[in-house]
Amino acid sequence: xxxxxxxxxxxxxxxRREENxxxxxxxxxxxxxxxxxxxxxxxxxxFKEISVISGSEQITxxxxxxxxxxIGAGGILFGLLSGYKNSKDKNDKExx
Numbered sequence: 001x002x003x004x005x006x007x008x009x010x011x012x013x014x015x016r017r018e019e020n021x022x023x024x025x026x027x028x029x030x031x032x033x034x035x036x037x038x039x040x041x042x043x044x045x046x047f048k049e050i051s052v053i054s055g056s057e058q059i060t061x062x063x064x065x066x067x068x069x070x071i072g073a074g075g076i077l078f079g080l081l082s083g084y085k086n087s088k089d090k091n092d093k094e095x096x
Contacts, residue, residue, distance in 0.1 A: 029082035036075025043068035 046065040050058055 025082075025086050029079040029086065031079075032075045032082070033079030036072045036077075036079060039068045039072030039075060041072075043072060 043065045046061050046068070050061050050065070053061060
């Protein structure tokens with residue numbers, strides 16, 4: 001009787017771990033994509049304001065605009081590719 005309860009508890013814990021892993025695999029790419037879109041938006045806004053600012057601030061804004069654009073594009077691509085990979089893996093599991 002005790003062994004059966006322990007087995008059920010162990011199965012329930014492994015099921016919860018699997019659900020948490022699935023949730024993380026779904027949520028993480030979406031968060032990276034949203035952060036990438038936000039950084040790309042910031043880059044665009046900063047780049048538009050470069051003509052208003054002069055001196056060393058202008059150089060700093062140019063550098064960070066480029067940096068935000070690159071990191072933002074990377075976040076978007078990573079999120080999209082990870083989401084595609086996760087959906088493909090899920091379809092492969094369902095087809096087995």
